[in-house]
Each structure stands twice: as structure tokens, then as C-alpha cells.
Amino acid sequence: MAKQKKIKVDKEQVRQRIKKIWPLLKKAYPDAKIALKFVNPLELLISTILSAQCTDVRVNMVTDDLFKKYRKATDWAEADLKEIEEAVRSTGFFRNKALNIKGACTRIVEHYDGKVPDTMEELLTLPGVGRKTANCVLGDAFGIPGITCDTHVIRLSGRLGLSENSDPVKLEFDLAEIVPKANWTRFSHLLIHHGRNICKARKPDCENCPLAKHCPAAKNEQLWLR
Numbered sequence: 001m002a003k004q005k006k007i008k009v010d011k012e013q014v015r016q017r018i019k020k021i022w023p024l025l026k027k028a029y030p031d032a033k034i035a036l037k038f039v040n041p042l043e044l045l046i047s048t049i050l051s052a053q054c055t056d057v058r059v060n061m062v063t064d065d066l067f068k069k070y071r072k073a074t075d076w077a078e079a080d081l082k083e084i085e086e087a088v089r090s091t092g093f094f095r096n097k098a099l100n101i102k103g104a105c106t107r108i109v110e111h112y113d114g115k116v117p118d119t120m121e122e123l124l125t126l127p128g129v130g131r132k133t134a135n136c137v138l139g140d141a142f143g144i145p146g147i148t149c150d151t152h153v154i155r156l157s158g159r160l161g162l163s164e165n166s167d168p169v170k171l172e173f174d175l176a177e178i179v180p181k182a183n184w185t186r187f188s189h190l191l192i193h194h195g196r197n198i199c200k201a202r203k204p205d206c207e208n209c210p211l212a213k214h215c216p217a218a219k220n221e222q223l224w225l226r
């Protein structure tokens with residue numbers, strides 16, 4: 001893999017940059033929201049576990065049927081592991097995912113009265129749940145601000161010079177310092193949409209990017225690398 005070009009980040013400059021790109025992103029993606037389909041925190045938790053290394057479209061296809069069969073945490077906790085494995089096979093890494101889903105739901109039943117907890121600390125006690133999944137559940141199911149550092153947020157934060165860090169946890173804390181808390185969830189969705197539509201991994205479309213004027217990577221291809 002090509003060596004990543006390190007950028008120097010001045011937090012005050014970054015705050016100013018975010019103030020400029022925020023309205024542009026909102027204008028470009030007024031309806032940006034999570035692409036996973038869910039109707040309650042449990043469904044979002046399971047969909048997010050399934051979305052690792054899998055497209056949201058595929059996850060939605062799989063959960064369409066699954067969520068009719070397994071409705072509560074107890075249903076998953078009591079289900080046969082092999083059956084869950086078969087049901088989620090097409091999302092990849094199905095053995096781990098099935099084990100984590102069953103494990104997380106068992107813990108939810110045993111420790112949280114069958115309800116998905118709504119704090120970062122508690123969510124992190126569930127098997128298969130890291131900060132990315134927890135922030136996603138907090139932000140989108142509970143309306144508690146969370147920054148979801150997925151592959152798009154990591155890549156775009158580097159290109160836009162928002163952080164020197166590509167480690168998702170360090171990046172999350174960096175962004176939390178410079179993005180107003182009320183905007184954390186929306187900011188994540190906007191970057192994810194921009195990453196999917198314009199600032200793609202292999203070839204960002206800088207010529208048609210509304211952020212180009214404010215983006216250090218627009219004229220410096222070395223900054224595309226991460």
C-alpha cells in the first residue's frame with residue numbers, strides 16, 4: 001500500500017474549514033441519512049453488525065426477511081446458531097456475525113431487560129460492538145449525537161485535512177473536538193454520502209466537487225491515499 005502523506009492540522013483552521021464545508025454538504029445532500037433499514041434500536045444494532053465488510057443494500061435484502069422472523073432480543077438469543085449463520089451467510093464473515101448477534105442479544109436479555117442500552121459504555125459491553133457500531137446506534141436509533149468513523153469518514157477526513165489520524169478512535173475524538181456536538185450524527189452522514197457520490201476511494205471527482213475550494217487534496221493527489 002502506498003505510504004500515506006502526513007498532514008499537519010491546525011485545529012482552529014479546521015474549525016473554520018468545517019464552517020465553510022458544512023453548508024455546502026447540507027445543500028448537496030439535504031436528505032442524507034443512514035441507508036440501513038430499521039424500525040427500532042435492536043434492528044439497527046443487528047444491521048450494523050451485519051454491515052461490516054458488506055454493502056448496506058445487501059444487508060437490507062437479508063434483514064427484510066430476518067426481522068419478520070426474529071423480532072425481539074430473546075428470539076435471537078434463543079435461536080439456533082447454525083440457523084442464524086445460514087440466514088446471514090450472504091453478508092460475509094457469517095460465523096462471526098452470527099456469534100456476535102446471538103451473544104449481543106443474550107447479553108441484552110440477561111443484563112438490559114431485553115432492551116438495547118443507550119449509552120456508549122453499555123453498548124461497548126455487547127459482543128461485536130465497537131465504537132463505530134455504538135455511535136451509529138446512539139445517533140440513529142436514540143438521537144444521541146455520535147460520530148461514525150467508517151471508511152468514508154476516515155478517507156474524507158484525511159483528504160479534507162480535518163485530522164492527522166486515520167485510526168478510527170483517534171479520528172472520532174479529533175472530530176468530536178472540532179465539530180459541534182449537535183451536528184455529529186449529521187456530519188457523519190454527510191461525509192458518508194459525499195464519499196459514496198463524489199469523493200470516491202479510487203478516483204475522487206474533484207472537478208465536480210462543491211468542496212474543492214476548501215479541500216487540501218483537490219490539488220494534491222498525494223492526499224488521496226488514505
Ligand code: SF4
Nearest residue numbers: 199204206209212215
Ligand atoms: S475536492 Fe476532491 S478530494 Fe477534496 S473532498 Fe472533493 S472530491 Fe474529495
